[in-house]
Amino acid sequence: MQHALGVPVLVLRLLTVDGGQGARDGHVTYHVEALGPPRPSVCRHESADQGLLTGDDPLRSPWARSDGLRELLDWASRTLLALGRPVTGSVEQRRTWNLAGLFRLPTESGPVWLKATPHFAADEAAVIAAFAEVDPGLVPVVLGSGEGRMLLEHIPGEDCWDADAATVEAGVRRFVAAQAALAGRGPHGLRDRRDRVLAGLVRELLDNTTDLYISAQERAAARELTYRWDRLAECGLPDTVVHADFHPGNWRGDGGPPVVVDFADAHWGNPVLDCLRLYDFLPEPVRATAVRAWVDAWKAHVPASDPARALASAEPLAHLAYAVRYQEFLDGIEASERPYHEGDPVAVIRAALRRAGSPGIDLLEVAG
Known part of the structure; x- marks a missing residue:
């Protein structure tokens, strides 16, 4: 955009999207502020909805x-x-x-x-x-x-999208150690997303969200899944500070143990969500490493817990937790920016239902 206008610009917000799908592609119009007069040769005047530019929105x-x-x-x-x-x-x-x-x-x-x-x-x-x-x-x-x-x-280094096994193991073990140390003493004001609280929030989402376009059968099946949170609580993992978006793109490293960033979705609850998020985003060759490291680390810090069973129980539940968070996004942003997240709650509810009917994470990998 800066190249097009010939002056530095700052993007303020999304105005409209024509076409595209899943927050990708399409013809996008942004509201930008030029920090100087644009080159006259690149300016083209077109009619626009002035309300999009001059109107305000409390969100x-x-x-x-x-x-x-x-x-x-x-x-x-x-x-x-x-x-x-x-x-x-x-x-x-x-x-x-x-x-x-x-x-x-x-x-x-x-x-x-x-x-x-x-x-x-x-x-x-x-x-x-x-x-x-x-x-x-x-x-x-x-x-x-x-x-x-x-x-x-x-933070020097690079995002760890292509993390090798050594980086994954170091990152997982280090983060679990910190979570174990924080169990019982998280920061004040952190969102409460403990197992029973999350189960209740998912039921509320399924029962009261009018623009949740899923079938009655899907809604009932998802609601039935929420009772698995009782089973998850029996696995003995402590409530602690959960990152909640613990994928390798939120790690940065330069050869040593990675630094973890982007805690905007952090909450107080069951740490199993972090391992499942990581598993979904990692390259296939290092997924087993992540699972083994996470299970071994929690077993070492809380010997009476059953982290492997927690993973198996929580795999579909993680997607229901994402549905709650994605709906919070939609409820918290102005209408013109909803295309970024429209359809996300439905997509992850359906993912939860698919995972519930599949074998899930192969725990033989853990034992191996």
Whole structure:
């Protein structure tokens, strides 16, 4: 977009999407703010719904407004200046949508990351502080924070999408150790998603959400699945701080144990969800490594628990938990940005039903 207009721009929000499917493809129109006069040769005037541009929405993210974005960047600059690390160049906008605004700020001693999150996100700074108390190297360094915003020190390395077995094992064992240490003492204000609470939230979603377009048979089958949470609670894993989006793209590493980032979905509950999320995103050759490491680590920290049984019980339940979270996304964002998440609750409910009727994770892998 910057290349097209010939001047730096900041994307504020999504306006419309024509075509595409599953938050991909299609013809997309964004509301952007140019930081200078665009080249006249690239400007083309077309009719547009002025209400999309000038209207307000109580659910609009602060960084999706011109004044809110400038206030956010000004706060970041002031905070870094007070720390003796003034911003030395142009801010680079890396991602903006209804779940986060992510910006890279240059300083003389290296880049700093500014992240803004919506009202329905966890207090990431508080969650990171809790993990830092038990293992400082596990999480990024927070340089400053405020409501729905924080400044993070840059983490060298790369995202761990292609993590090898050694990285996966190190990451899993380290994170489980921290979760075991935090059992019983999570940060104040963390969302309660313990087993029985989650079961109740799923039933409420199934019973009361009018735009949940699934059949009566699917609804009844999903509701019946919620009673498996009673079985899961019997597996003896402690309630602790759950990342809830523990996939390898939220790990960063440079050869050693990875650093874990993005705690916006964190909650208080059963840690089995993190292993299942990781399993779904890992390359096939290292999935068994992740499962074995997770089972062995929890068995070592809580000998009376049965983590392997927890995995088998929870596999379909994890998708029902995602349905609750995805509905929270839809309920918390303005209408023009719903295409990012429309259909997600239905998709994961159906995934839960498919998983419930399949063998699930091969626990022979664990024993092997």
